[in-house]
Amino acid sequence: MGATGQFAGAADGAGLKAAIAPDLARIEQAMQTDLATLTGDMAALLNEVLHYGLFNGGKRIRPLLTVLCYRLCGGSEVKSTVDIYRLAMAFEYLHCATLFHDDVIDQALTRRGRPAVNVAYGETAAILAGDFLHARSMLLVGRGGGIQALEIFCGATTAMVDGEFLQLHNASRYNLAEEDYSAVIMGKTARLIGATCEIGALVAGADTAAQQTLRDYGLQLGCAFQIIDDLLDYLGDEARTGKSVGNDFREGKMTLPLIIAMTRAEEKDRERLLAMLASGDERKDGFVEACTLIARYDGFAVARHKAEAMIDEALAQLYGFDQAAVQQERAVLEALASYVLNRNK
Amino acid sequence: MGATGQFAGAADGAGLKAAIAPDLARIEQAMQTDLATLTGDMAALLNEVLHYGLFNGGKRIRPLLTVLCYRLCGGSEVKSTVDIYRLAMAFEYLHCATLFHDDVIDQALTRRGRPAVNVAYGETAAILAGDFLHARSMLLVGRGGGIQALEIFCGATTAMVDGEFLQLHNASRYNLAEEDYSAVIMGKTARLIGATCEIGALVAGADTAAQQTLRDYGLQLGCAFQIIDDLLDYLGDEARTGKSVGNDFREGKMTLPLIIAMTRAEEKDRERLLAMLASGDERKDGFVEACTLIARYDGFAVARHKAEAMIDEALAQLYGFDQAAVQQERAVLEALASYVLNRNK
Numbered sequence: 001m002g003a004t005g006q007f008a009g010a011a012d013g014a015g016l017k018a019a020i021a022p023d024l025a026r027i028e029q030a031m032q033t034d035l036a037t038l039t040g041d042m043a044a045l046l047n048e049v050l051h052y053g054l055f056n057g058g059k060r061i062r063p064l065l066t067v068l069c070y071r072l073c074g075g076s077e078v079k080s081t082v083d084i085y086r087l088a089m090a091f092e093y094l095h096c097a098t099l100f101h102d103d104v105i106d107q108a109l110t111r112r113g114r115p116a117v118n119v120a121y122g123e124t125a126a127i128l129a130g131d132f133l134h135a136r137s138m139l140l141v142g143r144g145g146g147i148q149a150l151e152i153f154c155g156a157t158t159a160m161v162d163g164e165f166l167q168l169h170n171a172s173r174y175n176l177a178e179e180d181y182s183a184v185i186m187g188k189t190a191r192l193i194g195a196t197c198e199i200g201a202l203v204a205g206a207d208t209a210a211q212q213t214l215r216d217y218g219l220q221l222g223c224a225f226q227i228i229d230d231l232l233d234y235l236g237d238e239a240r241t242g243k244s245v246g247n248d249f250r251e252g253k254m255t256l257p258l259i260i261a262m263t264r265a266e267e268k269d270r271e272r273l274l275a276m277l278a279s280g281d282e283r284k285d286g287f288v289e290a291c292t293l294i295a296r297y298d299g300f301a302v303a304r305h306k307a308e309a310m311i312d313e314a315l316a317q318l319y320g321f322d323q324a325a326v327q328q329e330r331a332v333l334e335a336l337a338s339y340v341l342n343r344n345k
Numbered sequence: 346m347g348a349t350g351q352f353a354g355a356a357d358g359a360g361l362k363a364a365i366a367p368d369l370a371r372i373e374q375a376m377q378t379d380l381a382t383l384t385g386d387m388a389a390l391l392n393e394v395l396h397y398g399l400f401n402g403g404k405r406i407r408p409l410l411t412v413l414c415y416r417l418c419g420g421s422e423v424k425s426t427v428d429i430y431r432l433a434m435a436f437e438y439l440h441c442a443t444l445f446h447d448d449v450i451d452q453a454l455t456r457r458g459r460p461a462v463n464v465a466y467g468e469t470a471a472i473l474a475g476d477f478l479h480a481r482s483m484l485l486v487g488r489g490g491g492i493q494a495l496e497i498f499c500g501a502t503t504a505m506v507d508g509e510f511l512q513l514h515n516a517s518r519y520n521l522a523e524e525d526y527s528a529v530i531m532g533k534t535a536r537l538i539g540a541t542c543e544i545g546a547l548v549a550g551a552d553t554a555a556q557q558t559l560r561d562y563g564l565q566l567g568c569a570f571q572i573i574d575d576l577l578d579y580l581g582d583e584a585r586t587g588k589s590v591g592n593d594f595r596e597g598k599m600t601l602p603l604i605i606a607m608t609r610a611e612e613k614d615r616e617r618l619l620a621m622l623a624s625g626d627e628r629k630d631g632f633v634e635a636c637t638l639i640a641r642y643d644g645f646a647v648a649r650h651k652a653e654a655m656i657d658e659a660l661a662q663l664y665g666f667d668q669a670a671v672q673q674e675r676a677v678l679e680a681l682a683s684y685v686l687n688r689n690k
Binding site for chain 1: 442473479499511
């Protein structure tokens with residue numbers, strides 16, 4: 001999820017952007033304050049790396065979800081002792097820790113249009129700064145949300161690693177089923193987004209049912225987000241996304257459109273896709289041909305339809321929150337769900 | 346700190362080894378049980394990597410210290426709801442997570458005589474498995490020790506990263522002062538060992554004074570351990586340590602013996618050491634000459650003396666624990682301190 005400016009392009013983008021601006025500013029402020037507090041005890045270089053990696057135009061969707069779900073469940077600054085922004089930023093810390101480590105693993109050169117941390121400061125700094133944010137995020141969640149929040153948060157973190165390992169295991173398994181793909185995106189992406197929503201509800205004092213409802217909202221949102229992300233890797237407009245298309249296919253990575261096509265294709269076309277996948281050279285040259293084959297079996301359309309069904313499911317979780325006082329929060333959570341479907345970068 | 350068998354070589358080694366064997370077995374069992382519990386939800390490859398990285402002959406000093414300090418402060422299995430072994434293993438998890446990441450950073454080939462995790466399973470697996478253990482260790486500490494234990498644990502973890510960054514910053518600073526070195530080893534090594542002891546006391550219900558006393562025991566022990574480790578890099582018997590000597594000097598790493606020599610040396614000898622450090626080639630060839638110069642200014646003797654003073658200080662922290670019921674624990678903590686000084690590998 002790119003820069004906040006992107007919301008301006010969504011259906012009711014300008015309204016959404018205005019609605020979330022105050023919360024985003026508070027989240028940003030909480031992070032700046034936290035780093036400033038740490039500075040005294042901390043190596044100057046670590047502080048510099050953290051600033052570089054944390055303040056780079058990230059949209060802060062995860063902490064925003066925590067804050068919104070907190071208020072949706074009746075949490076308010078007036079009556080609470082929880083500093084919800086300070087708790088919420090833990091999700092951005094963990095997310096950034098993951099990005100630092102992922103960029104080392106993928107030997108990525110850039111992140112959001114700038115040299116990635118591993119390039120700007122080296123792999124050692126990227127690994128260690130990720131570890132720092134990891135530990136600090138756990139502490140912030142434990143402090144702000146107690147042991148129950150920590151359980152949810154750590155469960156999501158270990159699920160994330162588990163999802164990455166599943167993905168490792170799935171590499172060059174070209175007969176992947178949709179369930180294998182679902183397990184990976186659930187772990188890699190959706191569990192943390194589910195946890196942001198669940199913990200927001202938890203610290204607001206919501207009952208278990210409401211916590212689970214908002215967790216489900218987050219899980220569906222997260223899965224849909226990842227499916228759309230994988231679709232954009234085939235169908236994105238490079239001028240808008242700023243990323244070249246076809247990377248997943250060239251790397252032989254089995255995402256949903258390809259899995260669907262492989263499952264539905266006639267013998268001949270399936271063999272052709274398999275041959276392309278198995279030969280690294282053909283994978284590199286055959287992207288357009290692969291797209292044609294995937295489209296022939298509605299791989300893109302069916303994948304998009306699945307994402308739409310998930311967003312419907314996410315929206316359905318919000319129905320019960322019908323108190324007049326929280327309709328602004330509900331509208332923003334609905335708009336975020338629509339944004340996931342309609343983003344084009 | 347190598348395999349448990351090494352205790353047999355210490356002064357009263359056989360007795361120490363026998364005394365700690367039951368606790369070590371329980372710690373090992375707790376780790377095995379924890380991984381077995383996780384297996385169902387977890388990628389098989391992740392489980393395999395964790396087993397490989399965790400069960401490799403580590404001495405489990407950190408969890409052992411937690412257990413010993415817990416009992417020293419009156420903690421007992423009979424009257425407590427805390428599973429102290431389950432809490433204690435978190436320290437081994439965190440320690441191993443650090444080793445996985447360090448070995449990626451250093452591109453290490455072996456660890457305790459076997460291919461390092463990054464070699465056996467690749468860098469991706471090593472980074473991710475480290476992240477998994479990191480998150481799980483935080484959860485175990487939060488569960489077993491509550492938020493206060495989590496504060497101590499996360500504080501030690503972020504200090505560890507901070508110490509590594511200080512070390513990065515200090516690379517090729519050949520005018521390092523003893524304080525710079527102390528700050529690095531305090532963060533990198535001692536803080537976590539202090540935390541193991543402090544948390545053991547905390548969960549036993551000890552008062553703040555006792556928690557701080559045992560924290561100080563751990564800090565002194567940890568610093569002395571690191572000084573001896575750095576001394577062995579100059580003076581160790583390769584046949585015993587299984588590691589070649591001279592690595593630190595060849596890498597231009599400023600450890601205590603060299604810092605002391607640089608501070609005390611006459612102009613001519615200081616210039617000579619500086620010239621060797623500044624020229625990569627001379628660093629590689631000049632190890633024996635460097636040892637002679639360091640010895641001329643008592644760099645080794647003074648460093649050892651400092652470690653001895655720290656161990657005296659560590660032992661002094663134990664004086665107050667004079668109840669008859671805990672003399673076995675106290676004796677083991679004393680023997681561990683002596684072992685740190687007398688180890689030769």
